[in-house]
Amino acid sequence: MDKKELLNDIKSFITNHKENYSGKVLISSVIIKEDHTWKNCLTKIKLINKEEIISPRKNILYDVFALLEVITSIEKLIKIIENIEEGFKIGDFDITCNWQIKYDYQGYKPSNNDYSDFAGNLYFIGGPTILPVMYPTVKYGVPCYKNGLHAIKSWLNLDEFHNYSDARLGKIILFVPNFRARIKNLELKDNKLIITIEGNKKILKELECQIVYSTRGKIYQKNAKFTGKAETSFLIEEEPDEIFVQLVTSEGEKIDFYEDTPYRHSGKERLLKRDINKKVIEKIKNGENEITEFKPFINKGDEKEKEVINTIIAFANCRGGNLIFGVNDNCEVIGIPKKLIKGKSFADFIKEYTGDLRKFVSDRINKKLKLDFKSYEFSNNIILEVFVEEGKNKPYATTPENQIYIRRGANNRMPDPDTELPLLIKK
Numbered sequence: 001m002d003k004k005e006l007l008n009d010i011k012s013f014i015t016n017h018k019e020n021y022s023g024k025v026l027i028s029s030v031i032i033k034e035d036h037t038w039k040n041c042l043t044k045i046k047l048i049n050k051e052e053i054i055s056p057r058k059n060i061l062y063d064v065f066a067l068l069e070v071i072t073s074i075e076k077l078i079k080i081i082e083n084i085e086e087g088f089k090i091g092d093f094d095i096t097c098n099w100q101i102k103y104d105y106q107g108y109k110p111s112n113n114d115y116s117d118f119a120g121n122l123y124f125i126g127g128p129t130i131l132p133v134m135y136p137t138v139k140y141g142v143p144c145y146k147n148g149l150h151a152i153k154s155w156l157n158l159d160e161f162h163n164y165s166d167a168r169l170g171k172i173i174l175f176v177p178n179f180r181a182r183i184k185n186l187e188l189k190d191n192k193l194i195i196t197i198e199g200n201k202k203i204l205k206e207l208e209c210q211i212v213y214s215t216r217g218k219i220y221q222k223n224a225k226f227t228g229k230a231e232t233s234f235l236i237e238e239e240p241d242e243i244f245v246q247l248v249t250s251e252g253e254k255i256d257f258y259e260d261t262p263y264r265h266s267g268k269e270r271l272l273k274r275d276i277n278k279k280v281i282e283k284i285k286n287g288e289n290e291i292t293e294f295k296p297f298i299n300k301g302d303e304k305e306k307e308v309i310n311t312i313i314a315f316a317n318c319r320g321g322n323l324i325f326g327v328n329d330n331c332e333v334i335g336i337p338k339k340l341i342k343g344k345s346f347a348d349f350i351k352e353y354t355g356d357l358r359k360f361v362s363d364r365i366n367k368k369l370k371l372d373f374k375s376y377e378f379s380n381n382i383i384l385e386v387f388v389e390e391g392k393n394k395p396y397a398t399t400p401e402n403q404i405y406i407r408r409g410a411n412n413r414m415p416d417p418d419t420e421l422p423l424l425i426k427k
Contacts, residue, residue: 003084006105013121020180025046025047026054027077028155029043030042030065030067030155032130033064039130040126041132041169044115046177049179054071059090060142062133065148066093068090084101097172103125104125105123106122110183120177124172126170127171128170131148133147163286164287165288179199181204183245183247192234196231205227205228208226209224209225209232209248212243214243215239241261291319292321295308309398313397316365316388316396317424321407322388335383336349372387
């Protein structure tokens with residue numbers, strides 16, 4: 001997508017649903033000062049509903065870090081995007097965007113997301129990551145944050161924020177909600193799925209609710225109309241393993257949807273209750289950091305084997321950590337590629353994979369390390385968690401290269417020979 005396509009997309013969507021918009025836009029921004037220039041760490045832009053009453057918060061300025069918020073018009077937002085290469089202005093702050101600006105459509109997102117109670121179109125505008133300050137904010141009479149990442153999560157109200165590895169850092173997030181209607185509540189009770197919606201009265205008369213759910217491989221499909229009411233229900237014959245719900249107009253426009261599977265769900269609350277390891281889910285949600293890294297399952301001889309060894313060494317030389325196979329850099333569970341499993345059962349594959357990994361680590365690291373393994377099944381996907389304890393015989397290094405790694409943030413790097421390496425050897 002280029003800038004022209006993005007602008008046309010936004011203008012068209014707003015025009016088709018103009019009766020629901022106030023004409024105003026809320027811009028919330030976290031910026032940092034580098035080389036006497038204010039740069040965008042992360043900015044969130046959301047169109048405002050006619051029924052919403054919003055007042056912008058007061059801007060907060062720390063030493064080289066600022067939290068900003070302003071309400072402007074849709075027309076001014078369009079001008080900001082048209083001239084985004086020149087930066088944009090909030091109050092007295094002239095903010096530059098990062099080089100190599102890209103325009104990406106992230107899809108139509110369901111309601112109860114990180115940006116709005118309503119479903120809508122999500123766009124990213126921006127370039128490479130700009131990290132905020134990594135130390136506590138200090139200023140009398142204003143909120144304290146333990147670091148810039150904490151400030152971003154709080155100021156922009158992002159429940160799903162993946163710290164250093166969050167792909168949104170350095171970007172402008174633009175969310176265009178569809179205020180016509182939304183799924184307000186889902187409840188599974190006494191073999192009934194009860195769906196409550198909210199929206200303008202006109203659309204309630206034409207909405208259809210469609211559901212698909214599966215139980216032990218058997219698929220059920222059902223439709224029902226609201227006929228002007230804000231609630232409908234479906235009989236659920238058996239407890240579902242997975243469920244999908246969507247609201248559709250008579251013109252075929254999808255207004256909102258909800259999905260719940262064992263390894264992901266829409267919105268902030270699960271409909272289906274499962275006995276899934278909550279700690280693992282939380283690690284995946286929080287993203288990569290000093291004690292967590294994600295990797296795909298890989299073949300023997302793959303170049304990524306070196307990355308696995310470097311990560312295990314870095315964990316052992318620091319506080320320990322968890323290496324999770326079957327999760328990608330976007331914090332999505334991808335499981336085991338079909339080309340790797342080759343007809344084996346999940347149990348046989350994991351047994352063989354962990355055995356090969358133990359041997360590979362033993363051959364490529366200079367000292368013995370204790371590794372523990374635990375696998376989890378999420379529907380038809382498997383992830384494998386490798387627990388690496390903090391080493392008792394530091395420093396650990398690759399063999400035969402004798403390269404030492406430590407963990408800093410979500411990255412592995414070699415220790416500074418003058419400051420960090422002596423401390424490591426002393427331990």
